[in-house]
Amino acid sequence: MEYLRLIYTDYLFSPDPAVYRAHVQLFHFFPVVCILQSMITTPMGKTSVKSCLNLPGKLSWILMELISPISFFLTFYLNSKDPIATLSALPTSHKILSVLYLIHYVNRALVSPLRAPAYAPAHIIVLTVATYFNYINGYSLSSFFILQQGNVSEVSSWWKLRFSIGVVMWAIGFWGNIWHEDVLYEIRRRAKREHLETAKAKKExxxxxxxxxxxxxDRLVVRAENTGHVYEIPEGGLWSYCWHPHYFMEWVEWTGFLIAAGGLECAPAVNFLVNEIASMTPRAFQGVEFYKRKFGRRLPERKAVVPFLL
Structure with missing residues (x-):
């Protein structure tokens, strides 16, 4: 038990600067995973494949996303005799950022999957990689807050402006991500309400x-002949300009978080945003190919993930 305790407190959740730097540097290598991801089809979501190593989509999503807030708060808890006092001692900005972080992951790990009509199966490799990613994310950000206690100047006009801009961007991105995801959920709900899996269809x-x-x-709705799965082109908001606006809005959200956290001074926030973009961009292009396979020449011309640009 003592050995396990040392692993927890001296490595996995240690706020020691040397351990923190090692984890931050390790996070730099995650884009390599993203390069590999661009070479293969990621076995989850729209691009899920049949495999004996698949796990239920919702369960695997909840498990891997919960790791991040658990890691975040365990770092506080295991390194303080009074975790509440440790949190209370944080600068006001870091308290607010901690709340924003928690709000994001409550939505991402619990609210969103429970609201979704269905999640496609995810391969166990996805769960494994995402679990490690979320552990480093939660640990490194929590350690940054602990190590930066008392070192944040919150009195300058520039700090107040930067922090305010960042929080507003975070809120816009958070809301936009939820709104655009709900467009996808509504397509699935509508298919169920209207019994489209068994409705009349024709070759076209x-x-x-x-x-x-x-x-x-008045709608272009298609169905796969072999599975009966129903697909519809998402419309509204930024869906008119790109195929993955929920990805883009999440990037806006975490860009705002990065700005509020101090910009380049907050290495964990930089790492997280860079790795998010690196991991989600290949999936966005894979998603475009998915839509092309379903809608063929009837597919509207839109960017993959960033309106007007990418």
């Missing part, structure tokens, strides 16, 4: 191979 020129058009008024 220009659609993807093995795809038929479901006969519904």
């Amino acid at each position: 020129e220009g659609l993807g191979e093995g795809i038929e058009r479901v006969i519904v008024p």
Whole structure:
């Protein structure tokens, strides 16, 4: 037990500057995983594949996303005789950022998957890599807050402006991510309400191979002949300009968090944003290919993830 305690407090959740720097540097190598990800189809979500190593989508998502806030707060808890006092001693800005962080992960790990009609299975490799990613994310950010106690100047006009801009950006990105995700959820809810999996359909020129058009008024709804899965082109908001606006808005959210946390001074926030972009961009392009396979030549022209740019 003593050995396990030392692992927890002296390495996994240690706020020691040397251990913290080692974890931050390790986080720099995650884009390598993203390069590999761009070479293969990520086995989760729209691009999920059949495998004996698949796990239930919602369960695996909840488990891997909960790791980040657990890691964040365990770092506080295991390194303080009075965790509440440790949190209370944080500068006001770090208290606010801790709350924003918690809000994000309550939504991401619990509210969002429980609201979603369904999640596709995820491969166990995805769960493993994401778990480690979220552990480093939570630990390194928590350690940054602990190590920076008392070193944050909150009195200058520049600090107040930067922090305010960052928090507003975070709020816009957080709301935008939820709103655009709900467009996808509504497509699935509507398919269930209207019984589109069993509705009349017909073959139509220009659609993807093995795809038929479901006969519904005023909408292009298609169905895979072999699985019966129903697909519809998302509309509204930034969906009119790109295929993954929920990704883009999450990047806006974490860019705001980075600005509020001190910009480049907050290495964990920099690492997290860079790795998010690096990991989600290949998935966005894979998602575009997914839509092309379903809608063929009927697919509208949109950017993959950043409106007007990418």
